[in-house]
Amino acid sequence: MTTMNRKPLVAGNWKMNGNKALVAEFINALNADDANGVDVVVCPPAIYLSALSAGRFAIGAQDVSALDQGAHTGDISVDMLSEVGCKYVIVGHSERREDHGETSDSVAEKAEKVVSAGLTPIVCVGEPLEVREAGDQAVQGFIREQLSALTSKLSASELNQSVIAYEPIWAIGTGKTASPEQAQDVHAFIRGELSETDAEVASGMRILYGGSVKPANAQELFSQPDVDGGLIGGASLKTDDFIAICQSAKI
Ligand code: 13P
Numbered sequence: 087m088t089t090m091n092r093k094p095l096v097a098g099n100w101k102m103n104g105n106k107a108l109v110a111e112f113i114n115a116l117n118a119d120d121a122n123g124v125d126v127v128v129c130p131p132a133i134y135l136s137a138l139s140a141g142r143f144a145i146g147a148q149d150v151s152a153l154d155q156g157a158h159t160g161d162i163s164v165d166m167l168s169e170v171g172c173k174y175v176i177v178g179h180s181e182r183r184e185d186h187g188e189t190s191d192s193v194a195e196k197a198e199k200v201v202s203a204g205l206t207p208i209v210c211v212g213e214p215l216e217v218r219e220a221g222d223q224a225v226q227g228f229i230r231e232q233l234s235a236l237t238s239k240l241s242a243s244e245l246n247q248s249v250i251a252y253e254p255i256w257a258i259g260t261g262k263t264a265s266p267e268q269a270q271d272v273h274a275f276i277r278g279e280l281s282e283t284d285a286e287v288a289s290g291m292r293i294l295y296g297g298s299v300k301p302a303n304a305q306e307l308f309s310q311p312d313v314d315g316g317l318i319g320g321a322s323l324k325t326d327d328f329i330a331i332c333q334s335a336k337i
Contacts, residue, residue, distance in 0.1 A: 091290050094308065094335035095249060095315040097127040097146060097208060098322025099176060099296075108323065109134050113141040115325035124315070124335045127174050128322070132162055139171035146174030146208065149182055152195040164203040175200045176317070178210045178232075180255045190235035197236060201244045208249045208294065208317065209236060211276070215256035226275055233279050242284035250276055250293045251317040257297025259319060266306045266313075269295045273312035301327050304334035 100108075112128060121143065129146040130138050138145050151161035167175060177200065178193030193209065200207040211232040217224045229252075240248065252272050257264050264272070273293045281288035295307050296317030307313055315335050321327040 092292050092314045093125055094123070094337065095125040095127065095292050095294060096318065096328075096332045096335050097129060097174065097176070097251075097294065097316070098318050098328050099148060099179070100128070100130045100322060101148070101181070101319060102131060103323055104130050104134060106134070106137065109137045111325055112138065112328075115329060117142045119329050119332070121332055123337055124332050126332050129174065129176055132167075135167070135172060136170045144173040145171055146176060147172050148176050148179065150175045150177065150196055150200060152192065152199050164199050164205060168203050168205060172205060174206045174208055174249075176208045176210065176251075180210060180212055180253060180258065190232045191239075193232075194235040194239035197248060198239055198244060201240065201247045206247060206249055208251050210251045210253050210296070210317070212251075212253040212255055212258075212297070218254060218256055222271070225272065229272065229276065230279060233276065237280065237283045242287045245280065245283060245291065246287045248291065250280075250291065251296050252276060252293060253296035253317060259298070261298050263298040263300075263303050263307070264295070266310050269307055269313055270310035273310065277312055299331060301330035301334070304331045308335050 127144040127146045128138060129148050132147055135145055147167045150164050155163055177196040182188045197207040197209050211229050213225050213228040217228045254264050276293055277288050292314040294315045294317045295313050299316045299318050300321050318331055
């Protein structure tokens with residue numbers, strides 16, 4: 087795992103799943119678990135954030151508006167997220183890029199808004215299957231483009247307050263996981279790209295892997311030198327699986 091200055095982070099992204107019963111189950115199960123040494127975050131649908139904030143773990147949102155307030159029906163501002171106790175906000179998840187036309191530029195704007203409110207953005211990047219099949223150069227080119235929007239918008243100190251999640255689209259919800267070597271290669275590439283902005287910031291930034299992480303594969307993925315934890319979808323809906331994955335991230 088990770089160097090001394092990077093504390094592992096495991097975030098559960100419930101996506102559009104869950105209900106009040108699952109909120110109660112998570113509060114009970116996670117409060118009873120000792121996550122010492124790992125930052126644990128649960129990101130439910132926004133409507134459950136307040137209820138989940140009763141837990142002794144961090145909560146995060148799945149999206150945020152880049153705007154502050156006003157006539158934007160359905161949107162949620164970062165101040166509202168902050169007020170209900172959010173510490174993290176996922177931005178630029180591939181499902182939001184796909185379903186809502188989010189671009190790398192709009193994602194960078196959201197990330198900056200999150201940082202400016204003192205919260206931590208978890209900025210998602212990752213390539214689709216056809217890019218992966220085109221080879222390593224194509225993957226790197228795709229991710230470089232996604233990151234460059236971010237590094238041109240955020241200063242080094244803003245990046246320092248951010249987390250990156252590498253989520254290859256072909257591995258999300260498919261049961262196909264990137265091999266530990268594939269994940270490590272891309273994570274090292276991402277850290278190298280970030281170091282062009284600031285080498286020290288890049289070496290301290292947490293880069294999470296997401297895409298079909300399960301209790302059975304988490305430890306091997308998390309043991310890669312540039313993998314600092316995970317962003318977990320399906321397995322974050324089962325308390326036992328999620329806790330087992332969190333335990334795998336312990337140094
Ligand atoms: P799965 O773990 O279900 O593949 O989802 C990953 C993900 O998209 C987390 O944000």
